Amino acid sequence: MTINLGKGQATNLEKTNPGLKKIRIGLGWEKLADPMDLDASAFVCKLVDGTPKLLSENHFIFYNNLSTPNGAVKHSGDNRSGDASGDDEKIVIDTSLLEADVKEISFIVTIHEADARGHTFGKLQDAYIRVYDDVTGAAICDYDLDASFNAETAVQFGSLIKNDRNEWEFKAVGAGYKLGLGDFVAGYQ
Numbered sequence: 001m002t003i004n005l006g007k008g009q010a011t012n013l014e015k016t017n018p019g020l021k022k023i024r025i026g027l028g029w030e031k032l033a034d035p036m037d038l039d040a041s042a043f044v045c046k047l048v049d050g051t052p053k054l055l056s057e058n059h060f061i062f063y064n065n066l067s068t069p070n071g072a073v074k075h076s077g078d079n080r081s082g083d084a085s086g087d088d089e090k091i092v093i094d095t096s097l098l099e100a101d102v103k104e105i106s107f108i109v110t111i112h113e114a115d116a117r118g119h120t121f122g123k124l125q126d127a128y129i130r131v132y133d134d135v136t137g138a139a140i141c142d143y144d145l146d147a148s149f150n151a152e153t154a155v156q157f158g159s160l161i162k163n164d165r166n167e168w169e170f171k172a173v174g175a176g177y178k179l180g181l182g183d184f185v186a187g188y189q
Contacts, residue, residue: 026087121149152176
């Protein structure tokens with residue numbers, strides 16, 4: 001049974017799925033108008049004074065860097081049309097390969113050339129993030145972004161967070177920003 005999360009809610013993935021090591025993140029959306037190129041990214045972070053910071057520049061996973069150096073986090077590639085059946089973009093995480101100091105993986109979706117084209121998340125509907133057991137293919141939890149982001153050009157859909165017991169949790173974030181991908185990279189460095 002898939003757990004439906006609301007904004008700000010979290011679930012312990014290992015409590016509901018003991019032994020879970022391979023996680024797939026599926027992100028999807030439907031466009032209302034104009035061709036738009038959305039880009040899903042993952043920021044693989046350690047904590048520095050309680051703030052998530054990239055483990056290294058090679059731990060920023062996006063359309064031009066599809067994998068961490070050790071292959072623990074892999075991106076399926078850029079889907080420019082958004083016409084995929086099922087999830088538009090996917091990111092797979094093998095938690096057994098993650099470096100010990102990884103504490104958070106944040107999933108951000110930005111709109112390519114949003115300002116130049118006048119695109120915002122207000123031109124989308126049915127945007128979601130879904131977490132799967134990548135071995136069985138079963139959906140564990142999902143979060144449907146029900147908020148209208150009329151002026152925002154980027155949204156943090158959610159984050160995987162390692163708790164104090166070294167168990168992975170998923171948190172539905174749903175925070176919108178009027179920023180570009182470069183702004184997020186700078187913020188996580």
